[in-house]
Amino acid sequence: MKFAKFTLAATLLASALATGGAFAEEPKRGGTLVTVLGTNVRNLNSAVQSGIVTGYPGAQLFASPLRYDEDWTPKPYLAKSWSVSDDGLKVTLNLVENATFHDGHPITSSDVKFSVKVIQENHPFKSMFAPVKSVDTPDDHTAILNLSRPHPALMLAMSGQLMSIIPEHIYGDGQNPKTHPRNNKDVVGSGPFKLVEFKNGEHIILERYDGFFIEGRPYLDKIVMRIISDPAARAIAYENGEVHMGAFESLPRIINRLKKVKGLTVTPDGYGAIGPLDWLAINTTKGPLKDKRVRQAIAYAVDKKFILKAIMQGTAVEANTGIHPDSPFYEADVETYALDLDKANALLDEAGFAKGGDGMRFGVTIDFGWPGVKPQVEYVKGALKKIGINVTVRASADFPTWAKRMGTMDFDLSWDTVFNWGDPAIGVHRTYLTSNIAKGVWSNTQGYSNARVDELLDMAARENDPAKRKALYSEFQKIVADEVPLYFTNALPYHTVYSDKVGNPPLGIWGTSTPIDMTYLKE
Amino acid sequence: MNILQTILIRIAYAIILLLAVLVLNFSLMHLAPGDVADTISQSMGGADQEILDEIRRDYGLDKPFYIQLGTYIGKVLQFDLGHSFFYNESVTELIMQRLPATLLLVITAQILALFIGVVLGVISARRPNGIVSHFVTFLALFGYSAPVFWTGILLLIGFSLQIQWFPVAGMRDVTISGGFFVHFIDVVRHMVLPVITLSSIFLALYSRLARATMMEVLGSDYVRTAKAKGLTQREVVYKHALKNSLSPVITLAGLQFSAVISGAVLVETVFSWPGLGTLAFQSIIARDTPTILGILFFSALVVIVGNLLTDLALRLVDPRVGGKG
Numbered sequence A: 001m002k003f004a005k006f007t008l009a010a011t012l013l014a015s016a017l018a019t020g021g022a023f024a025e026e027p028k029r030g031g032t033l034v035t036v037l038g039t040n041v042r043n044l045n046s047a048v049q050s051g052i053v054t055g056y057p058g059a060q061l062f063a064s065p066l067r068y069d070e071d072w073t074p075k076p077y078l079a080k081s082w083s084v085s086d087d088g089l090k091v092t093l094n095l096v097e098n099a100t101f102h103d104g105h106p107i108t109s110s111d112v113k114f115s116v117k118v119i120q121e122n123h124p125f126k127s128m129f130a131p132v133k134s135v136d137t138p139d140d141h142t143a144i145l146n147l148s149r150p151h152p153a154l155m156l157a158m159s160g161q162l163m164s165i166i167p168e169h170i171y172g173d174g175q176n177p178k179t180h181p182r183n184n185k186d187v188v189g190s191g192p193f194k195l196v197e198f199k200n201g202e203h204i205i206l207e208r209y210d211g212f213f214i215e216g217r218p219y220l221d222k223i224v225m226r227i228i229s230d231p232a233a234r235a236i237a238y239e240n241g242e243v244h245m246g247a248f249e250s251l252p253r254i255i256n257r258l259k260k261v262k263g264l265t266v267t268p269d270g271y272g273a274i275g276p277l278d279w280l281a282i283n284t285t286k287g288p289l290k291d292k293r294v295r296q297a298i299a300y301a302v303d304k305k306f307i308l309k310a311i312m313q314g315t316a317v318e319a320n321t322g323i324h325p326d327s328p329f330y331e332a333d334v335e336t337y338a339l340d341l342d343k344a345n346a347l348l349d350e351a352g353f354a355k356g357g358d359g360m361r362f363g364v365t366i367d368f369g370w371p372g373v374k375p376q377v378e379y380v381k382g383a384l385k386k387i388g389i390n391v392t393v394r395a396s397a398d399f400p401t402w403a404k405r406m407g408t409m410d411f412d413l414s415w416d417t418v419f420n421w422g423d424p425a426i427g428v429h430r431t432y433l434t435s436n437i438a439k440g441v442w443s444n445t446q447g448y449s450n451a452r453v454d455e456l457l458d459m460a461a462r463e464n465d466p467a468k469r470k471a472l473y474s475e476f477q478k479i480v481a482d483e484v485p486l487y488f489t490n491a492l493p494y495h496t497v498y499s500d501k502v503g504n505p506p507l508g509i510w511g512t513s514t515p516i517d518m519t520y521l522k523e
Numbered sequence B: 001m002n003i004l005q006t007i008l009i010r011i012a013y014a015i016i017l018l019l020a021v022l023v024l025n026f027s028l029m030h031l032a033p034g035d036v037a038d039t040i041s042q043s044m045g046g047a048d049q050e051i052l053d054e055i056r057r058d059y060g061l062d063k064p065f066y067i068q069l070g071t072y073i074g075k076v077l078q079f080d081l082g083h084s085f086f087y088n089e090s091v092t093e094l095i096m097q098r099l100p101a102t103l104l105l106v107i108t109a110q111i112l113a114l115f116i117g118v119v120l121g122v123i124s125a126r127r128p129n130g131i132v133s134h135f136v137t138f139l140a141l142f143g144y145s146a147p148v149f150w151t152g153i154l155l156l157i158g159f160s161l162q163i164q165w166f167p168v169a170g171m172r173d174v175t176i177s178g179g180f181f182v183h184f185i186d187v188v189r190h191m192v193l194p195v196i197t198l199s200s201i202f203l204a205l206y207s208r209l210a211r212a213t214m215m216e217v218l219g220s221d222y223v224r225t226a227k228a229k230g231l232t233q234r235e236v237v238y239k240h241a242l243k244n245s246l247s248p249v250i251t252l253a254g255l256q257f258s259a260v261i262s263g264a265v266l267v268e269t270v271f272s273w274p275g276l277g278t279l280a281f282q283s284i285i286a287r288d289t290p291t292i293l294g295i296l297f298f299s300a301l302v303v304i305v306g307n308l309l310t311d312l313a314l315r316l317v318d319p320r321v322g323g324k325g
Helices: A002-019 A052-061 A109-122 A231-239 A253-260 A292-299 A304-311 A341-350 A371-385 A399-407 A451-461 A465-482 B003-031 B038-044 B048-056 B065-077 B091-126 B133-143 B148-162 B178-218 B222-230 B234-259 B260-270 B276-286 B289-319
Strands: A032-037 A081-084 A090-095 A133-137 A142-147 A191-199 A201-210 A222-227 A245-249 A264-266 A276-282 A362-368 A387-397 A413-419 A485-492 A497-500
Touching: A002 A304, A002 B048, A032 A052, A032 A231, A052 A191, A052 A201, A052 A222, A081 A292, A090 A109, A109 A133, A109 A142, A133 A253, A191 B234, A245 A253, A253 A264, A276 A292, A292 A341, A292 A485, A304 A371, A304 A413, A304 A485, A341 A465, A341 B289, A362 A371, A362 A399, A371 A387, A371 A413, A399 A413, A399 B038, A399 B260, A451 A465, B003 B065, B003 B289, B038 B276, B065 B260, B065 B289, B091 B133, B091 B178, B091 B234, B091 B260, B091 B276, B091 B289, B133 B178, B148 B178, B148 B260, B178 B234, B234 B289, B260 B276
Parallel strands: A032 A222, A032 A245, A362 A387, A362 A413
Antiparallel strands: A081 A090, A090 A142, A133 A142, A191 A201, A201 A222, A245 A497, A264 A497, A276 A413, A276 A485
C-alpha cells in the first residue's frame, strides 16, 4: 500500500515535471488577507513619500509603468510595451488602453507627464528623474520621456513604489502635493486595490478595484494592514494565525523562533532591490582615520564571521561591498578582510601609530542611531581594543540626534544601515560621490573622495550597456573595498513571514513594495 | 473667600501654569539636536539636502527660536494646537481620535483595580499575619515591580498563543461583521489582557493603602465601641470601618487618574492599543513637536482640571476643608 502510494506520487511528480510547472495550483478569487505593518504610516501617496512603510500600501493603491518579479528584467504593467532610442535619450512608454483610476477616469499619458513632474519636485530621490528634461504626449496612450543623457537607472525607477502614477485631475489642483488632503483620505489611485479606510495608528483597509486593467485580478477581495509596532506582539500574531503575512522582520531571535513554527514560512527573499546593508562607517577626514592603512587595520580586526554568527545568529548574509549581494551588479571578488590581528597591528605600526606604554595607540568614538545595533557597536569596541585602539561608545538620545551628528560629520566611527533603492544610481552613488559630502544623514557622511570613483559612478550612471555597466561597478566596488571608507559586514536580515494559507506571496526583487494582485488565499 | 473667587483665582493660576508647561517643553524640544526633518527623511529612506531644507522651510523650522515659539504660543492662545509635522493632520483631531480608546482602557483598569484592590486590602487587614495577607502583599509587590511590557508579553504568550483565548493586538477585529453586540464582545475580548496588565500596577497601590488604612481604622475607638455593642466582625468591618478607611483610597484614585496618559504608554505600545499613549510615544520618537506639545498641553489640562474638581468636591463634602483660606 505504502509502495503504491509512493509510485503514484512519483508518477505524478514525473508528469508534472514533464509538463513543466503544471504543478502550480490554480489561484483562487476572494478572501481577506490580513497583513501587518511595524510602523505607523505617514503618507499613502507614494509619489511624494518614499520608504518601505509607504511602499506596501502605496504599490497597491498606485500602479507604475513597469514591474519586476524575481529576476531583474522589467515586465509590462501600466506600460504594455516600451522602447529606448538608440542614443538612449528617448524612452517611449505605450500605456495599456483600458486602465482607469479608482474614480473611473481613464489613465492617460498626461497623467504620466504630471506624475513625473510631481515626483521630480517632491520625491526625496532626486537622482531618479533628474535627467528627464520633458515628457511628450503625442496621444493619450503614448508618453515619451526626453532625457538629457542616457539614464539606465530609469528602468528600476519606473517600477515598484518609485513611479506611482497619480491622477492629474485630483492632485493637479494647485495644492502642495506633499500635504495634499487626498494623500490619506478618499485616495483615488491607479493600482489593483482602492482605499476603504485609513485609521492612523490602527489599520489600513483596502479592497479590490473591480475596474483594474488586468483582467481577473487582483485575486483578493480585501487587504487589511494592521499596525503592530511591538515585534514580540507581531511574532505572536503570526504564530496564532491572527495575521497571514508580514515583511521587514529583522530581529534574529524572532526570525529563528518563527522558522520553527509549523504552518509559517520565513524567507529572506524579496529584498534585493530595496537592498538594505549594514556597515561600519568611518570618517575619512578625522585624525588617524585619514590613513587608509588605519582603516584597513580596523577592517582586519573586526570579525565579520562573529557578527554574522553571534549577533545575527545566522539570519543575515555576508555583504562585502556597498551593493546588495542579490543585485546583478554585486562584485563578490573584492578584499573581504578576514580576521587577521597580526596584519592589523602591522598596518598600524606602519602608519606610525605605535603602541603606548599602556598598549594603546589612539582613541576614537563610535556612534549608533538606534538601540538595535548596540551589540555590533559594543563588539567593535572590544575588537579594536585588541589592536590598541581605544573606542568610546557615544549613544544618541534618539534618531534625530544621531542623524545630526552624521549629517555634519561629527563622528569618528558609526554603525549605519543604508538601502540601495533599486538601481545603484539611486541609492548607492550618494554614499561615495565627492559632490555629496556631508549633505545630511545617508549622504557621503564619510567625507570620502576619490576622483576615479567619481568618474566611474558618473560613467555607470549613463552607460546603457549592461555588461559595460557591470564592469564599471566592479572596478568601483574593488576600489572602495581597498580604501575602506566603509567596512561592509552584512545585508540587513529582513525576512518576510507568511502562513501556509497565502498563495504566491510577493517575493520578487521589490518584496511588498509591488502590487500583490497575484497573491491569493488558499482554501 | 467665596467659592466663585477661589475658582477664578485657580483658573488664572491654571492658565499661567499651562503657558509655562508649553514654553518649557517647547524650549526643551528645541535644545535637542536634530529635528523632525531628520525623522521624515528616515521614514523616506533618506533625502537630499534640498528636500531636508524644504521640509524645514515648510514647517518654519528655519526661523529663529523666539519667532517659532511666539508663533506657536500665539496659535495656542487662539485655541489652535497646530498641525502635526509628521502626520500632516490637525493635532486636536489626532488627540480626539485617540482619546476614547485611552479613556476606555484607563477607566476600566482603574475601576477594576480599585474594586479588587479594596477587597484584597480589607481581607488582608482582617488577618494581617495570615496566609492571605502575605499572598496579597506578594501579589502587590510583584504587580508593582514587574515592568508592564514584561507582564504584557507574558500574558500574550499565555493567553494568545498557548491558550488562544484573546487576540494579540489592537482594539477591534476589522475582518468580522455583525451587529452592535458582536462588535461590543469583540472590543471586550481585545480589552481583557491590556486591562489586566494596566490594573496590575494600580492594584498594588490600592490594596496596600486599603490594608493600611483598614488596620488603622480597626484599631480606633469607635470600632471598639461597635464591637462592644455586640456586632459581628462582618458588620463592624463592612458597615462601620470600610466607609472611613475608603477616603484615602479614593483620594489616591483621584490623583492616579491624572496620570491617564503616562500610565498607558507602555501598555498601549505592547498591545498596539490605538490610544494617546502610543501617539505620545511615536511623536516623541519622530520629534513631532506640535503633537508632543499638544499631548503635554492636554495632559496638563487634565491634571489641573482634575485637581480643581477634587478641591471643590472636598469643600462640598467636608466643610473643614478651606473654611477660612
